[in-house]
Amino acid sequence: xxxxxxxxxxxxxxxxxxxxxxxxxxxxxxxxxxxxxxxxxxxxxxxxxxxxxxxxxxxxxxxxxxxxxxxxxxxxxxxxxxxxxxxxxxxxxxxxxxxxxxxxxxxxxxxxxxxxxxxxxxxxxxxxxxxxxxxxxxxxxxxxxxxx
Amino acid sequence: xxxxxxxxxxxxxxxxxxxxxxxxxxxxxxxxxxxxxxxxxxxxxxxxxxxxxxxxxxxxxxxxxxxxxxxxxxxxxxxxxxxxxxxxxxxxxxxxxxxxxxxxxxxxxxxxxxxxxxxxxxxxxxxxxxxxxxxxxxxxxxxxxxxx
Numbered sequence: 220x221x222x223x224x225x226x227x228x229x230x231x232x233x234x235x236x237x238x239x240x241x242x243x244x245x246x247x248x249x250x251x252x253x254x255x256x257x258x259x260x261x262x263x264x265x266x267x268x269x270x271x272x273x274x275x276x277x278x279x280x281x282x283x284x285x286x287x288x289x290x291x292x293x294x295x296x297x298x299x300x301x302x303x304x305x306x307x308x309x310x311x312x313x314x315x316x317x318x319x320x321x322x323x324x325x326x327x328x329x330x331x332x333x334x335x336x337x338x339x340x341x342x343x344x345x346x347x348x349x350x351x352x353x354x355x356x357x358x359x360x361x362x363x364x365x366x367x
Numbered sequence: 368x369x370x371x372x373x374x375x376x377x378x379x380x381x382x383x384x385x386x387x388x389x390x391x392x393x394x395x396x397x398x399x400x401x402x403x404x405x406x407x408x409x410x411x412x413x414x415x416x417x418x419x420x421x422x423x424x425x426x427x428x429x430x431x432x433x434x435x436x437x438x439x440x441x442x443x444x445x446x447x448x449x450x451x452x453x454x455x456x457x458x459x460x461x462x463x464x465x466x467x468x469x470x471x472x473x474x475x476x477x478x479x480x481x482x483x484x485x486x487x488x489x490x491x492x493x494x495x496x497x498x499x500x501x502x503x504x505x506x507x508x509x510x511x512x513x514x515x
Contacts, residue, residue, distance in 0.1 A: 220370055221372075223371060223457045223459070224369075224456065255448075261435055262434040262447040263446045263448050277369050286412075287412055296412070297413045298412030300411050300414050300420075300489070300490040301413040301414040301492055307489060309423075311371070311489045313423065313461070313491060340459060
């Protein structure tokens with residue numbers, strides 16, 4: 220077992236789950252801030268050089284998990300590890316955000332999809348290595364192409 | 368505080384830290400397997416449709432953390448949140464792997480950079496949204512361009 224502690228918290232426009240654009244294909248253009256706790260601020264050194272960051276966070280308002288469920292983007296069930304469902308065995312969320320600017324311990328970012336007050340567990344620079352033509356998106360492509 | 372449990376373990380060719388190609392720019396082409404525990408196998412339904420997966424894992428052999436340190440790719444110090452150092456406030460690792468095939472609870476993948484036996488915390492489909500021309504890589508670009 221591993222015990223994780225918040226390194227900071229998100230400020231986002233989303234107060235309730237229903238307000239967050241849902242599904243793997245949802246566009247997330249909302250701006251928000253990531254406020255790192257003072258004791259971890261030194262760890263942000265040079266983060267401002269990256270255009271995009273991985274933000275790893277906790278689904279703190281989700282309870283329990285469901286191994287197979289129906290995501291908002293499809294009317295068919297899929298395994299939790301093939302979706303971004305909040306009801307996961309470990310309630311870990313992952314978001315790629317665009318870093319707009321840094322003010323000390325506060326990161327101004329675009330692309331938040333977390334609820335206001337969500338605890339942040341980690342931040343890492345985002346670097347891709349996957350060429351777009353090598354990417355397959357599984358059931359999501361099928362669901363998007365299916366007539367509504 | 369959040370408590371996380373392994374959902375499975377990695378089998379990789381790397382028995383010791385020194386064997387893993389290091390640094391943000393390192394190429395990871397090694398193949399390995401992700402073996403999901405039987406009680407979580409149902410959560411893999413439809414995962415085989417995705418070419419790439421996020422694997423979220425625990426640095427289980429790392430102790431303590433260092434907010435500022437010198438990564439293997441540079442001779443200058445950087446904040447932990449601008450690097451992939453294992454010595455993080457929450458010892459969470461993140462790897463994008465290519466899914467080669469699935470055999471039941473076993474995912475055969477390319478691109479492992481974890482030690483053999485590393486505990487897996489979560490798996491999510493990898494979908495990008497960031498255009499290459501919008502990406503900046505901060506200190507890493509500088510370090511790579513600096514004469515060696």
